Amino acid sequence: KLLQVPDLSESMRSSLALLGAATQVDRICIHGPDPDRKEWFRCECIWIRPDEVSQGGGENVQTGDCDLQRDADGMSTFLASLQSGQPMRGVTEQAPESLRQMLVREGIRSLCVVPIFVHRVFWGFVAFHSRDAQRTWSEAELDAMHAVAGTLGAAVERSETRRALQQSEAYWRSLVTNLPNIVFIIDLEGHLTFINQRDHPDETLRASNHLGRS
Numbered sequence: 001k002l003l004q005v006p007d008l009s010e011s012m013r014s015s016l017a018l019l020g021a022a023t024q025v026d027r028i029c030i031h032g033p034d035p036d037r038k039e040w041f042r043c044e045c046i047w048i049r050p051d052e053v054s055q056g057g058g059e060n061v062q063t064g065d066c067d068l069q070r071d072a073d074g075m076s077t078f079l080a081s082l083q084s085g086q087p088m089r090g091v092t093e094q095a096p097e098s099l100r101q102m103l104v105r106e107g108i109r110s111l112c113v114v115p116i117f118v119h120r121v122f123w124g125f126v127a128f129h130s131r132d133a134q135r136t137w138s139e140a141e142l143d144a145m146h147a148v149a150g151t152l153g154a155a156v157e158r159s160e161t162r163r164a165l166q167q168s169e170a171y172w173r174s175l176v177t178n179l180p181n182i183v184f185i186i187d188l189e190g191h192l193t194f195i196n197q198r199d200h201p202d203e204t205l206r207a208s209n210h211l212g213r214s
């Protein structure tokens with residue numbers, strides 16, 4: 001689903017719901033770069049086990065207040081490990097202090113964190129949380145989580161590429177629209193798909209009279 005749904009946020013929400021049920025964990029959090037605060041990781045999306053949500057109300061896939069500061073206590077070593085491609089798995093007490101405090105508040109006692117790479121650059125991470133202190137994370141589970149992180153990275157890449165193309169097209173159209181000369185685009189079937197003279201004084205040259213025609 002991550003690679004099929006155009007909207008990244010929507011695809012994350014739908015995919016985490018399936019992933020949460022498959023892994024039988026209590027929570028899954030996706031952290032990515034905060035565009036407004038470069039020193040922070042923003043919580044992009046959280047999946048919460050349905051029976052836990054039913055007790056407190058609300059949705060089981062949501063955005064959450066669990067942002068993390070990059071330079072907080074213990075985070076540098078934690079992030080360096082993830083940047084090298086190494087996952088972190090174990091009990092909550094082994095997590096960096098700022099992350100550990102957040103997990104303790106939520107009753108999380110065991111976790112597995114897997115890095116997400118976008119264009120081969122460390123982008124963020126997906127964290128699987130369990131309230132079971134005895135929870136062990138098998139190699140098979142870890143392989144599956146790496147696959148999920150890889151798919152998340154591919155989805156982010158596709159979203160960023162689409163956004164860059166849209167911005168480029170908007171800039172190009174804005175530039176061309178303001179040119180005094182007539183500029184037009186014709187598709188392979190001979191139909192006029194774009195003309196920059198939308199408000200030309202000469203009605204015969206206005207785009208509305210020509211778009212879609214051959």
